[in-house]
Amino acid sequence: MAKGPYSEKVMDHFMNPRNMGEIDGANAVGEVGNPACGDVMKIFLDIDDAGIVKDVKFKTFGCGAAIASSSMATELIKGKRVEEILALTNQAIVDALGGLPPAKIHCSVMAEEAIEEALKDFYIRKGEDPAIVQKMKEEIKSAATGGN
Amino acid sequence: MAFLDNVAGTKPDSRVVDKMLPFITEHYGNPSAHFYPLGRESFEAVQEARKNVAALIGAEEEEVIFTSCGTESNNLAVKGVLKHNDCKKKHVIISEIEHFSVQNPLISFMNDGYEITKLRVADNGLINLEDLKKAIRPDTALVSVMLGNPEIGTVQYNEEIGRICKEKGVLYHIDAVDGAGHIEIDVNKLNCDLLSLASQNFYGPRGAAALYIRKGTKVASLMQGGHQEFGYRSGSENVAAIVGMGEAAKIAKEEMHIYSAEMQRLGKRLWEGLANMFDFLHFTGHPDRRLPGHVSFWIEFIEGESLLMWLALKGIYAASGSACSSNILAEDEEDLQASPVLTAVGVPDDVCAGSITFSLSRYTTDEDVDKVLEELPGIVTRLCEMSPAYNRGN
Ligand code: FES
Numbered sequence: 243m244a245k246g247p248y249s250e251k252v253m254d255h256f257m258n259p260r261n262m263g264e265i266d267g268a269n270a271v272g273e274v275g276n277p278a279c280g281d282v283m284k285i286f287l288d289i290d291d292a293g294i295v296k297d298v299k300f301k302t303f304g305c306g307a308a309i310a311s312s313s314m315a316t317e318l319i320k321g322k323r324v325e326e327i328l329a330l331t332n333q334a335i336v337d338a339l340g341g342l343p344p345a346k347i348h349c350s351v352m353a354e355e356a357i358e359e360a361l362k363d364f365y366i367r368k369g370e371d372p373a374i375v376q377k378m379k380e381e382i383k384s385a386a387t388g389g390n
Numbered sequence: 391m392a393f394l395d396n397v398a399g400t401k402p403d404s405r406v407v408d409k410m411l412p413f414i415t416e417h418y419g420n421p422s423a424h425f426y427p428l429g430r431e432s433f434e435a436v437q438e439a440r441k442n443v444a445a446l447i448g449a450e451e452e453e454v455i456f457t458s459c460g461t462e463s464n465n466l467a468v469k470g471v472l473k474h475n476d477c478k479k480k481h482v483i484i485s486e487i488e489h490f491s492v493q494n495p496l497i498s499f500m501n502d503g504y505e506i507t508k509l510r511v512a513d514n515g516l517i518n519l520e521d522l523k524k525a526i527r528p529d530t531a532l533v534s535v536m537l538g539n540p541e542i543g544t545v546q547y548n549e550e551i552g553r554i555c556k557e558k559g560v561l562y563h564i565d566a567v568d569g570a571g572h573i574e575i576d577v578n579k580l581n582c583d584l585l586s587l588a589s590q591n592f593y594g595p596r597g598a599a600a601l602y603i604r605k606g607t608k609v610a611s612l613m614q615g616g617h618q619e620f621g622y623r624s625g626s627e628n629v630a631a632i633v634g635m636g637e638a639a640k641i642a643k644e645e646m647h648i649y650s651a652e653m654q655r656l657g658k659r660l661w662e663g664l665a666n667m668f669d670f671l672h673f674t675g676h677p678d679r680r681l682p683g684h685v686s687f688w689i690e691f692i693e694g695e696s697l698l699m700w701l702a703l704k705g706i707y708a709a710s711g712s713a714c715s716s717n718i719l720a721e722d723e724e725d726l727q728a729s730p731v732l733t734a735v736g737v738p739d740d741v742c743a744g745s746i747t748f749s750l751s752r753y754t755t756d757e758d759v760d761k762v763l764e765e766l767p768g769i770v771t772r773l774c775e776m777s778p779a780y781n782r783g784n
Contacts, residue, residue, distance in 0.1 A: 247719065262775070273778065282778050282779060346718065
C-alpha cells in the first residue's frame, strides 16, 4: 500500500497509543493547548520521592501527529528522573517517531510543553517556585550547546 | 473499500475510459489539423463532446468552452469578465463559501481598487436573497454563487439568484462543479451567464472541464495563443480527456435521474444512521437542499484528522475540513487552516472540529453505508476516550 504522510512509527503509536488515560491521584498534571489548531494535550505524572516518574499517562484531542507525539513522549519519560525528562526536546520525540511532516512539528512541541507544564505543577504542589523548571531547562540547554 | 470522497473526483465510468483510449493510442491528431483525416477525426470528436456537454446543461454548442479543470473554468469566468475591455464595473458579489478558485482570483483585483462583497450564509449554508438584492449596485459586474458546496452539501437557490441578477442586469456565474451530472441543470432556467463544470465530478476523467459562456457575454481570454476554443482558451486540446468528458455528459444526461435517486436514498440511510449514533454529532449544511448522497457533520471532542485516519485504516475513504488534516505537505504550520466554509456555517473554530464529509457516488452500495455505520461508533468511542475534552459523566 502507498505510504501516507506519516512514518510507520507514527502510525503504530496512533493506532496503539501507549499509556493513554488518566492517573487518579497524579501529583503532576500539565495541559497545553495549541492556538494554531485548537488542539489540547494533557499529561499526568506520578513522581515518587526520589524524583522518578513512576507512572505517566496522557490524553490528547488532536491530530495523528499529536497523538503519536504524546504516546511516544510518555514512553520516553517513564521511569526517568525529573532532570532527565526536562532534557527531553521535541526534536528527540520527532526523531524517535522517525520524523514528522514539517507542518506537524508543532504537534511534538505540544508534548514537550505538556511535560514542562506538568513539572511546574509538580513544584507548585510541593509549595516550591515553578520557575525552577524554566531555570533547569535553560541550564540543560546551555550545557548541551555550550560544550565547545 | 468504501470510497466516499467523491467530491474529490469520482471513479471514471468504464464506458468513458473505453471511449477515450483510442484518442491516446491511434487517434492522436491535433484538432487544428483540418486537412488530413487524423486531425479531422480529433476535431470531430471534440465537437461531439461539446455537443454532449451542451446538451447536459441546456446550452448551445458554441457556448461551451473546454478547459483543463474546474479551477481554470472558475478563473476564466471571474477574471475573464473583469478583465474584458468593455467591463468598466468594479464590484463583485460572491458568497462567503465559494471555492478557493473563485475567491482567490479576486484578491489581486482588490489590490487594483475593485470591491468584493461576500454574502454571509446562514448556518444551513444558504445565502439570503434579500442580502443579495441589497448588495447589487450600479457598478456590480458579476455575481458568483455556487450550486452545491462540496464541504457542507448545501445547494443554493440558484434559479432565484439568477432571476435577481437578470432583473438587475448583472452577470451571474455558477460554480456547478459539485452538482453537475447529478442535478438537472438548464442554464436558461437558472438564468446564468456563466457556469463551470468539471468532468472528474461526474464519472469522467481528470484534465477536462468546461465553462459555459452565454452568447454575447464578454469574457477576456486568459491564455493567449492560437484560435482554439473560439479564442477563449488557446492551446492544443486535451482530446482524450475532452472525449471522456463528452461521454460522461452523455451518460449523465441519460442516467442521472436513476443514480442520483439511489445516491439520495443511500445518503439518507447514512444520515439517519449517524443521527441515531451520538448526540454530540452535528450535521452541517442544509437538511434537504443538498447534493445527492452528500452527508457532512462534525463531532465534538474529537478531531477531524484522527477520525479520517481511523476511517482510512478501516477502508473508508472520506474527507475532512479540519485544520489539522489540511495541507499536510505544507512547509510550515501557518498553512494548516480550518476550512473557512465550516467557520461560516457556525462550526466552532476554537476547537479543531472533527468535521467529516462523506460524498457518495453512483457506485456506492448499501454495504458501503453499513460499513460506515458499523465502524464509526468504535472509532468515535476510542477517540473520545483519548480526548481530554470528553467527559463520560456528561
Ligand atoms: S495537533 Fe492539530 S495539527 Fe497536530
